[in-house]
Amino acid sequence: MTGRALxxxxxxxxxxxxxxxxxxxxWLSDEGLAAFAHIQAAKAxxxxxxxxxxxxxxxxxxxxAIIPADERSPGAREARVADYVDLLLSEAxxxxxxxxxxxxxxxxxxxxxxxxxxxxxxxxxQLDALLADLSRSERTAQKSPLEAFFAMTKQATVQGYYTxxxxxxxxxxxxxxxxxxxxxxxxxxxxxxxxxxxxxAEGR
Amino acid sequence: MMAADPTLDLDLAAVTDExxxxxxxxxxxxxPWDVIIVGSGAAGGMAAxxxxxxxxxxxxxxxxxxxxxxxEYRTMEWPYQSMRRSRLPPDHRPIAVAEYSFLDRPYGNNxxxxxxxxxxxxxxxxxxxxxxxxxxxxxxxxxxxxWVRARVLGGKTNxxxxxxxxxxxxxxxxxxxxxxxxxxxxxxxxxxxxxxKVDVLLGCSGTKEGLVQVPDGxxxxxxxLNCVEVAFQRAIAKMGRHYIPGRAGVTTExxxxxxxxxxxxxxxxxxxxxxxxxxxxxxxxxxPARDTGHLSVRPYSVVSExxxxxxxxxxxxxxxxxxxxxxxxxxxxxxxxxxAGTLDTTRILLNSKSSRHPEGLGNSSGRLGCHLSEHAMxxxxxxxxxxxxxxxxxxxxxxxxxxxVPRFRxxxxxxxxxxxxxxxxxxxxxxxxxxxxxxxxxxxxxFKSSVRKYYPAMISLGGFGEVLPRRxxxxxxxxxxxDAWGIPVLRFDYRFGDNELKMAKDMADTVEEMLAAAGAESxxxxxxxxxxxxxxxEIGTARMGDDPKQSVTDxxxxxxxxxxxxxxxxxxxxxxxTQNTTWSILAMCWRTMDHLKxxxxxxxL
Numbered sequence: 001m002t003g004r005a006l007x008x009x010x011x012x013x014x015x016x017x018x019x020x021x022x023x024x025x026x027w028l029s030d031e032g033l034a035a036f037a038h039i040q041a042a043k044a045x046x047x048x049x050x051x052x053x054x055x056x057x058x059x060x061x062x063x064x065a066i067i068p069a070d071e072r073s074p075g076a077r078e079a080r081v082a083d084y085v086d087l088l089l090s091e092a093x094x095x096x097x098x099x100x101x102x103x104x105x106x107x108x109x110x111x112x113x114x115x116x117x118x119x120x121x122x123x124x125x126q127l128d129a130l131l132a133d134l135s136r137s138e139r140t141a142q143k144s145p146l147e148a149f150f151a152m153t154k155q156a157t158v159q160g161y162y163t164x165x166x167x168x169x170x171x172x173x174x175x176x177x178x179x180x181x182x183x184x185x186x187x188x189x190x191x192x193x194x195x196x197x198x199x200x201a202e203g204r
Numbered sequence: 205m206m207a208a209d210p211t212l213d214l215d216l217a218a219v220t221d222e223x224x225x226x227x228x229x230x231x232x233x234x235x236p237w238d239v240i241i242v243g244s245g246a247a248g249g250m251a252a253x254x255x256x257x258x259x260x261x262x263x264x265x266x267x268x269x270x271x272x273x274x275x276e277y278r279t280m281e282w283p284y285q286s287m288r289r290s291r292l293p294p295d296h297r298p299i300a301v302a303e304y305s306f307l308d309r310p311y312g313n314n315x316x317x318x319x320x321x322x323x324x325x326x327x328x329x330x331x332x333x334x335x336x337x338x339x340x341x342x343x344x345x346x347x348x349x350x351w352v353r354a355r356v357l358g359g360k361t362n363x364x365x366x367x368x369x370x371x372x373x374x375x376x377x378x379x380x381x382x383x384x385x386x387x388x389x390x391x392x393x394x395x396x397x398x399x400x401k402v403d404v405l406l407g408c409s410g411t412k413e414g415l416v417q418v419p420d421g422x423x424x425x426x427x428x429l430n431c432v433e434v435a436f437q438r439a440i441a442k443m444g445r446h447y448i449p450g451r452a453g454v455t456t457e458x459x460x461x462x463x464x465x466x467x468x469x470x471x472x473x474x475x476x477x478x479x480x481x482x483x484x485x486x487x488x489x490x491x492p493a494r495d496t497g498h499l500s501v502r503p504y505s506v507v508s509e510x511x512x513x514x515x516x517x518x519x520x521x522x523x524x525x526x527x528x529x530x531x532x533x534x535x536x537x538x539x540x541x542x543x544a545g546t547l548d549t550t551r552i553l554l555n556s557k558s559s560r561h562p563e564g565l566g567n568s569s570g571r572l573g574c575h576l577s578e579h580a581m582x583x584x585x586x587x588x589x590x591x592x593x594x595x596x597x598x599x600x601x602x603x604x605x606x607x608x609v610p611r612f613r614x615x616x617x618x619x620x621x622x623x624x625x626x627x628x629x630x631x632x633x634x635x636x637x638x639x640x641x642x643x644x645x646x647x648x649x650x651f652k653s654s655v656r657k658y659y660p661a662m663i664s665l666g667g668f669g670e671v672l673p674r675r676x677x678x679x680x681x682x683x684x685x686x687d688a689w690g691i692p693v694l695r696f697d698y699r700f701g702d703n704e705l706k707m708a709k710d711m712a713d714t715v716e717e718m719l720a721a722a723g724a725e726s727x728x729x730x731x732x733x734x735x736x737x738x739x740x741x742e743i744g745t746a747r748m749g750d751d752p753k754q755s756v757t758d759x760x761x762x763x764x765x766x767x768x769x770x771x772x773x774x775x776x777x778x779x780x781x782t783q784n785t786t787w788s789i790l791a792m793c794w795r796t797m798d799h800l801k802x803x804x805x806x807x808x809l
Binding site for chain 2: 067072075131135138139155173181182185199
């Protein structure tokens with residue numbers, strides 16, 4: 001993320017596209033184009049606004065531990081959720097920002113106390129033991145600061161991941177936002193047994 | 205004005221230039237006009253369409269700018285195309301969980317709503333931010349009320365929820381059934397032909413059900429239910445309750461209008477439908493009206509009051525503050541039609557004070573501003589329907605509206621705890637954003653696969669309950685606070701009463717009961733009411749009636765006190781049932797305009 005506003009022209013130039021691309025994207029706003037350019041460049045090295053390089057690495061490891069890559073789709077790391085968190089932090093109130101940075105510190109303190117290594121260097125077994133403890137109180141009101149930090153990070157991870165291109169298309173395989181002749185819905189309404197839910201047709 | 209993130213803003217220079225040019229080209233002497241219409245939303249749009257197509261010369265005054273709808277309706281944009289994933293920068297104070305996936309500033313600047321600020325939701329978005337008024341420029345005082353106002357051509361119809369439901373006999377004659385308050389001075393039969401005409405002109409998707417609580421209309425192809433909804437429908441049918449395809453103000457088969465096309469099932473109508481399959485006032489009414497050559501639209505025209513002709517005692521026109529130049533001017537016509545939205549119409553009347561009308565125009569009864577009503581919202585429930593747990597996602601949201609549970613309380617029976625009723629709206633299946641993920645416990649591969657497992661199975665329904673019209677629920681002019689144009693703001697004195705609280709409890713109980721009947725897993729029920737105003741269905745502050753001592757307008761929405769001022773929005777409505785308001789505004793406005801045209805033709809006006 002460059003933090004610099006891109007104009008339509010510079011974006012098109014960056015993409016190496018001309019008038020044909022403009023005609024292809026009639027509904028895309030300037031904002032959309034700017035973000036599109038950013039997505040194209042998503043393999044570029046991160047340029048965090050708030051987080052330091054080690055803090056960014058910790059966030060990246062934590063969000064990937066919450067939503068990891070698996071056989072179906074890449075995880076939060078590849079979806080650049082850490083960049084999203086950094087962007088949110090760059091606009092958050094100071095108190096919220098501080099809460100996050102303190103949380104990252106506390107996470108490393110906890111990891112070092114228990115396993116003698118900072119969070120990013122934990123092995124999978126250690127990571128699992130630590131997160132199992134942090135998530136135990138997830139659904140209760142009483143939380144330690146570190147547990148609260150975990151809960152906050154998880155909500156942001158969910159938000160960042162499932163609004164990403166990877167989250168929507170590869171993981172959820174969301175099929176909407178398409179041009180349809182007609183929405184069909186459950187097949188039982190057309191007098192058939194539905195292959196999607198197994199419900200049987202029934203006369204109204 | 206909104207420079208926090210330049211990449212979030214659209215380049216609106218062309219449309220603001222057009223707006224300035226239009227505003228400066230239409231001056232008080234540019235007429236003559238037969239009728240001035242204040243507002244360009246459902247009410248103003250329909251009024252203009254009816255009059256202009258009948259050859260009446262009309263001046264429409266819109267407080268905001270014109271609309272570049274192909275650019276501003278960002279229908280198919282993906283969340284990842286915006287850096288913030290459609291959320292707003294923090295100084296825009298979005299809250300979450302609003303009903304239209306729209307929730308920008310209007311809620312945010314009141315401390316009462318602060319608790320919603322931190323709720324994280326994908327719904328805090330950038331799509332509607334350029335249309336909704338800034339609360340800092342348009343504050344309110346008194347009790348909290350989340351009053352959503354859109355100052356732009358088309359008003360709130362640009363992002364409305366598309367619920368196109370009729371009031372029926374249970375609404376028009378509610379008092380005769382339960383003894384509370386008064387009936388409307390008109391019956392369903394008076395308005396039914398106008399609902400039919402609105403259905404045909406604008407397009408309404410739905411199914412004939414033969415239910416007295418939501419009378420049938422002239423419907424186009426209905427939307428279908430997805431798998432979890434069919435399961436829910438079958439389960440509650442056994443309880444004698446209905447779950448019907450939502451009725452949407454959307455053309456699914458096409459209408460005779462060159463600005464509109466039929467629905468293409470993208471399911472993102474709340475951002476503005478860029479092919480205008482969904483009804484939006486600009487493309488459905490204002491542009492066709494303008495094409496007749498009889499309508500002039502003047503944007504940036506903030507109306508402060510109706511001015512009187514000292515000799516005749518009739519309205520002479522309106523006073524306008526140009527939102528750009530701040531110039532104050534007076535526009536004159538034979539008739540004034542107010543369609544600024546229930547509460548702003550009321551504010552204009554209250555602010556139209558003269559020696560003849562010291563408490564505001566049309567307020568000899570003292571009733572102007574009273575009987576504010578809307579819908580109580582908040583109680584809702586969700587769960588996972590077993591037939592779709594663990595299945596592959598399907599396309600479940602390619603339609604303009606979710607299904608609908610029509611009112612079942614106090615229809616044939618009598619509930620011991622409360623009068624009137626409520627309905628539920630909502631559906632399920634695979635939506636773009638899996639909100640359920642925020643509630644599932646855990647982390648790692650197990651968490652990720654549980655989101656996947658439950659994603660197609662989610663169902664969620666929310667209630668809309670009638671708020672009883674009560675005289676003490678009212679708005680008045682604040683004696684000190686003024687808006688950015690120097691016009692006194694509204695002071696609210698509005699609270700939910702005992703009937704609403706008891707009804708809300710029953711809503712939560714019945715949604716839980718229905719989800720349980722459908723065998724839903726992980727049922728979650730919200731019982732608290734959302735803040736007043738959340739429904740955006742405000743009605744009633746200039747109610748109609750036969751007795752000028754008890755009401756503000758006659759049964760044709762004309763002020764009892766001044767016979768050339770008509771109200772085109774929901775301000776004259778006596779009670780609102782549970783139905784979403786827009787379709788009734790359109791039908792009632794058409795009826796009112798037929799009356800006005802007859803008065804113009806016969807020379808009465």
